[in-house]
Amino acid sequence: MSPNRAGASPGCGTEGESTVVGNSVRGPDRNSTVHPTATATAMRATRPAPAPSQLLIARSMDGPPMPEVRPAGGHAGGSGQQWTSEPRAQSPIGRRGAPRERGQHVGRALGDLVERSLGFYHEYLERRGIASRQLQGFLAPYLVAAEAELPTYTELLKGMAEGAMVPVWELFAVNAFEELELLLEPQTGRMSFLQTDAGMTPAPRPRIDPDRCSTFAVSGPGFTLLGHNEQWLSGDEGNVAVVIDIPGLGSPTVVSPTVVCCLPAVGMNDLGGAQGIQSLVASDDEPGVPRVFVSRHTLEAGDRPDAVKRAAMPGRAGGYGHVFAFRGGDTFIVETTGRRHSLLSGPGPHTNHYLDPELGDMGPAPSPGSVSRYERLLQLLEERPPETPEDVMAILQDHESRPQAICRHADPRDGDEAASVLFSTVFDVERGRMWVAPGYPCTTPYEEIDLTGVIAAS
Template identity: 25%
Template sequence: MSTGFPKFVVSGNSYQKGVMYGEQAKDRIEKSVAFYNSTFKKRNISDEMLAKLVEKFRKIIEREYPEQYQQIKGIAEGSGIPVEQIIALNCRSEILQTARLMAPECTVFAAMPEATANGHAYCGQNWDWYPECAEFAIVLEAQNDDGPDCLIFVEAGMLCRNGMNSVGIGVCGNGLTAKGDAQQEGIPIPLVRRSILESKSYGYAVEILLCSQRASSANYILADKAGVAINFELTPNDFFQMYPENGILAHANHFIAGRGFVEDVFVKVFPDSVYRYLRAKEILNAAAPKITLDDIKAMFSDHFGYPRSICRHFEEKGGVGQYETVASIIMDLTAGILYVSNGPPCENEYHEYTFSKK
């Protein structure tokens, strides 16, 4: 059994939140920077190429998301790490994609009130990535004076991986790749997700998701405690939506709604996506309309297709087998509770996180 991830609370304006974040999570941010610098080098991304990519993204971030840019600058100030390194962290998916490294990052779900035993709305995901990332992942609570508070699971130094806000909006995301990705400028994923969580309503969140400029494909589940959830398969220039069936949504790492409209590259690297999606739906549908938290945990602990299962386990042979379920995240949007396991949920308990302000 593992311990939970540390939780840090930040407040103030964007820059002040960043400084507090950097000061509190300094040790973990340093580990995050070191890991991704090493990963960039292993993928033959030279220092010169990295500097050019970071500067390109810096201009986009400063222009399109100035408040988020102030927070990034604050993280750099608080941690004593150059701002370029913090930008690189927040653009790690986009940078690694230039080296054709695809990050699976997960099986996701949503269960709406009509499908659950307690009438609550849930969403969440298993985050599949390098196991070393558990050493620098955190839970971040961002308290906002002019918007909802946010409860976020994230790699230290980044603005968001997934999470929920105090008005009951939750966002989960996982990898998709289509032919033609990474051919144009776009907003880095963590900034889009953080902006979604700072939205006061579902309508604003959808606008941010669909109207932000995109460089690459990605999948999102956007859910609301009111009982609305939509899955969005995004490409740089289009999107395809999926709605719940019997109050349930699930997705993995291949195009479903967009199949036939795009050339799916990801599924050729992670073909296990097709049965992970099926298993998630089957397990949740079998428990509906009385899905419990334990049913969701059981779905995330499923070992069909082991080790490349929903609950993914490390393979010594390397390649795509280097990934495992680093954390399992379940959000009770109705109760405002975030449940997170540190490591594969089949062998690690979930720890509970809540908003400080009721």
């Protein structure tokens, strides 16, 4: 790293250790004992948030030296300074092996942030009268479905919990948050995150509109790009990392910027594909495989038919808008409900309402927030069609739409349940490159994650 990035110098890991950028390092004396929930809450209260510009990279196996991280030069969010960074030292935080082993290594590397993140969710649920011991009663049908349909990823998640020394049910709850939210009563006198984010008023049985995330894909002669803003609860700000999962044995490598408690969902794979996702709800939502697990499954797609098959897998709890971009210029959207799906061909944006009219009839009316972001994205893509990663970044930094901007900032009146952009990312699938701004993209410089040797470009 550049010497002028205070607190972000690289570190060297030894066996049993993990290298963390801008955060404390977990030592070799960790074991599989689970921390009680109170520990996570206490740790969040005492641990300061990491600086937004400091990216942590976790890898699930031993391999080549870790990727370089360097500022993106010459775009609106950064200084434009040109310099060469030193490569990160190899960090043996993971090794080739079964999914559970890979999860354990990722969990050890991200353990401090996982505990801090879970502290927030623990408080969020406590405000709604839900204790950790009650999560199993709410979520058992979802875990059973995930274990039946996608056992690889449930093993990954259990390994993460063991590596981070946190309760499995709490970690699973974050990965099933979109399903759990639909089951919870809002805090007395306060609307839920989803209701507030949709600009709703209180009602006895309020409709849930999940206004989260904005994505678009574009392609043209020599370029295929995907841009994504991760809109989520502001209480999870700073708990962001880049996860590199290298399963081997014929499965593709995936690289994903993610909220640390979640399985990778947004990202790129070494087959030449990238994915962004947006939350959706419909009338056929029911207990099944949580959405995050499905998106981790689709992140491994190698082409359009594979992507559609994975997104439309049976047993889903609900739907997503999956925006895909593949090397060679193939861009498209797969919209899903719990039981149905639709393929929308070509480049373009997606937010948090169905674009397919038939699926739209199964969901709530588009919320003003989702519509405002979608229409602004359409306008910008038409007025200044992006052809470079910097062009994509400029669109993701936009604040001109109302009631919600593409680059949405937290409203301090909503406290830690405000919606805001936690990270922004750009994928260049033709060249196997990605950029991440771990915070608001208008103020947090994008940093390139050099994936040479990790994601192969043609």
